Amino acid sequence: MLKDKFRLQIPGPTPIPPRVQQAMNRPMIGHRDPDCSKLVHNLSLRLGPVFGTQNPVLILTGSGTSALEAAAANTLTEGDEAAVIVTGAFGDRFAKILNSMNVQTHRLDIEWGKACHPEELKTFLKKHPKIKAVFLTYCETSTGVLNPIKTLAETIREHTDALTIVDGVSCIGGVPAGLDEWGVDILVSGSQKALMLPAGLSFAAVGERAWTTIQSNSHPRFYLDFRKYQNSLEQSTTPFTPAVSLLFGLEEVLDMLEEEGLEHVFHRHRLMRDMARAGVKALGLELLANHRDASPTVTSIMGGEQWSVESLRSELRYLGLRVAGGQQHLKGKIFRIGHMGYADPLDVLTALSALEVALARIGAPVETGAGTKAAEEEWIRVSRIDH
Amino acid sequence: MLKDKFRLQIPGPTPIPPRVQQAMNRPMIGHRDPDCSKLVHNLSLRLGPVFGTQNPVLILTGSGTSALEAAAANTLTEGDEAAVIVTGAFGDRFAKILNSMNVQTHRLDIEWGKACHPEELKTFLKKHPKIKAVFLTYCETSTGVLNPIKTLAETIREHTDALTIVDGVSCIGGVPAGLDEWGVDILVSGSQKALMLPAGLSFAAVGERAWTTIQSNSHPRFYLDFRKYQNSLEQSTTPFTPAVSLLFGLEEVLDMLEEEGLEHVFHRHRLMRDMARAGVKALGLELLANHRDASPTVTSIMGGEQWSVESLRSELRYLGLRVAGGQQHLKGKIFRIGHMGYADPLDVLTALSALEVALARIGAPVETGAGTKAAEEEWIRVSRIDH
Incomplete structure (x- = not known):
């Protein structure tokens, strides 16, 4: 790599x-x-x-x-x-x-x-x-x-x-x-x-x-x-x-x-949140926050029963993606994907692809492609409304 | 964006x-x-x-x-x-x-x-x-x-x-x-x-x-x-x-x-080629070159009957991905994705995600997620062999 x-x-x-x-x-x-x-x-x-x-x-x-x-x-x-x-x-x-x-x-x-x-x-x-x-x-x-x-x-x-x-x-x-x-x-x-x-x-x-x-x-x-x-x-x-x-x-x-316009910046962040959440859910993973409370800038994802969050993070790191772990009592229980600032919807898709490959590589149950599919469809849906 | x-x-x-x-x-x-x-x-x-x-x-x-x-x-x-x-x-x-x-x-x-x-x-x-x-x-x-x-x-x-x-x-x-x-x-x-x-x-x-x-x-x-x-x-x-x-x-x-080692560099390029080809095929698109003749550095993809290659490229550009068109008599008939040099397998997955979204946005028939799924599975398969 x-x-x-x-x-x-x-x-x-x-x-x-x-x-x-x-x-x-x-x-x-x-x-x-x-x-x-x-x-x-x-x-x-x-x-x-x-x-x-x-x-x-x-x-x-x-x-x-x-x-x-x-x-x-x-x-x-x-x-x-x-x-x-x-x-x-x-x-x-x-x-x-x-x-x-x-x-x-x-x-x-x-x-x-x-x-x-x-x-x-x-x-x-x-x-x-x-x-x-x-x-x-x-x-x-x-x-x-x-x-x-x-x-x-x-x-x-x-x-x-x-x-x-x-x-x-x-x-x-x-x-x-x-x-x-x-x-x-x-x-x-x-x-x-x-x-x-x-x-x-x-x-x-x-x-x-x-x-x-x-x-x-x-x-x-x-x-x-x-x-x-x-x-x-x-x-x-x-x-x-x-x-x-x-x-x-x-x-x-x-x-x-x-240049982008603050309203567009905020829209982009909401879109990244919605794509990340749709993708994570489609992979059968649990989100820490419910939709009403979820931030457009960072998404926290619960670890699974059969695999370790830290192995997943280290696998993602090997694949080329750096995500954060949990803090204090959530350490080892969640991982967090940031999607803010100089980030765009394609970054979310990249992160979900990496997540799918990493889950497979650590032997966690995963339907490859399901997360990217759901996130892509969210993007397509929202961009249809925009047009 | x-x-x-x-x-x-x-x-x-x-x-x-x-x-x-x-x-x-x-x-x-x-x-x-x-x-x-x-x-x-x-x-x-x-x-x-x-x-x-x-x-x-x-x-x-x-x-x-x-x-x-x-x-x-x-x-x-x-x-x-x-x-x-x-x-x-x-x-x-x-x-x-x-x-x-x-x-x-x-x-x-x-x-x-x-x-x-x-x-x-x-x-x-x-x-x-x-x-x-x-x-x-x-x-x-x-x-x-x-x-x-x-x-x-x-x-x-x-x-x-x-x-x-x-x-x-x-x-x-x-x-x-x-x-x-x-x-x-x-x-x-x-x-x-x-x-x-x-x-x-x-x-x-x-x-x-x-x-x-x-x-x-x-x-x-x-x-x-x-x-x-x-x-x-x-x-x-x-x-x-x-x-x-x-x-x-x-x-x-x-x-x-x-530092990476030339053999690893070449392996990475072959992997990117195989992932790109698996993804494109899974999307039902046609590859210009057959497998025996395909370069590890660039993949040429045929346009479809119902959509224009140039619209697709311009849509991809809007989504954040720049790919090349065809040259001479292949202009308008193919598009080309480079995957060489400072490129890694995640870049191929990003390109395939963008391709799926872009095809949907221009109204071309596409099964979202299918391309990334196939490419991810190729990566997972090859990395299992590596281990």
Whole structure:
């Protein structure tokens, strides 16, 4: 086999488009140079539609977790009460961050593989009237579940004055977001998922109501202080040295998203999800999430009784396809196929073909061709509607 | 759809491996610098196994045709007699080159889609006892036919003193070659096919018997004079400015071929051919070449009665796959899928999936999944034997 040829279909990092890779190779510029100021200014505005906001989006140099912690550190301090809706490993990470700040944290634990729905959130919120913020995960990377943020944010607004703070790391850029319209207060994301960049940048879209809290919040912070980023942005710059090559790449990514059109980008992601699910089901494998809760960016598939998920992943790797395993208690029980960013329907078909061959090679029961057939038919069906 | 994401599966140029692309970006060096001499020296020797020769291989800066013409211009002159075995558009090109030199050319025209076999060559050779050279095509790119060069070269040696001159442009690097062992006198190739580079370099492996002719041949030539390349090579250099970035890339290509091992490279190409053919047949489409004559590097598929090949190609292009059409009288009648160089079995499955969806979208009769199923089963079958 060609050892260095592989398809990266894990739920992040995702493949870098060649034009983005090229953009990142531009000659380095100083981060206090007027060219860099212009870049920072434009990027923060052009990210707005991706996060569903008129406000400029803050750009931090750090991985997704830096923005998760920043969202907490800028809005809460020791002794405050907050709620975390935990639908998987990344909801759990929010809880860990809050614990490290000595915030009094109330967890709403949802079974992994299911989304949180408004009724259960409502019941939970009623029990905790003093919370100052609710932390939610838009796409839970560890399970492939997409929480219905729009309706959950409405529920929060309806029943409390708490801020709605959302982790959108593994879906922003692949699914619609409406910071302004949905009443979300802070929406954060990272660069290495649907935004088609290497890891290294994180983003925070911040609404008006959140700014009031942020300005007065006493929690100690320096590198992650949103006020510094906002003040610098007013001077078209960043408070600390930014990852300039990633900013070059981000400019190209925004060109690509604008050229395709965000609605088309979202449609492509939904199509990839529906194809992946149709294919997996046709192979007789079980999906972790039900259709209502399934994210357009990543699909989690249950292992079988007669074969090992880790053997399957290692076989897929040999065949030229890299997929992810499960995290925490789902390790060894599921595998996950990412289909976001620089991914198209043919990638889903390639993944299903590889899956069919790999299952056969590890001796698992499989009807070769059945998964690709079902996924192809989904694509054909949807493209007939489009025409 | 992602407009700039596509799979290049035409029979050349072929995709450039990322590590080769990176190698070509090395800082430029002078072509008379000792570093470049070392590079030229090593490359000419390392190309030997790819062409099946102990001799250093000549490296020309030019497209494949430059090496085809060089092979003729260095061995024949006006008034000489030569034979060309024409199995498609590139056999025809040899004939055109010979005509431009006023060589008295005898054509053995074989039906496009079929290979030339020893018996018909033998009969033909007997009719033309005065020929000084026989020109053959190893893989005929226009049809996907692989001529059995080993046995044809034996036939030529047995029945004439003519030189055996072979165009290996669309297969060398993907199939075995034996200049020394098979008694081939000149074997030429280009960089942009199974050798995984952009176009711009061409290669000529030259045997001892050919050198005797070349030294005394009176045909006027300058840029394409093999003697100049050979003399320069003895000084570890080239007679004219070489395409240095492509030499950097070639070094990396040879690393890749050596790391995988030539036998494994050839096995991979045969597997891709067998998968492509099994898939196409299962879809009820007709293959241009029969199994005995089919090249491991490119597969030609007949169009159907009820649909247009050009609509299919344009639909495939929309879906993210680029395949080639037919040439000359096969234009509109066939399409061709390349599977050589930086290509693996999963690429064949991707192409078949795309073909199934495209056929459905243009309203052609197709059983979705049937092609991928058959190709997957071929892969599974072969990998069981391997284990």
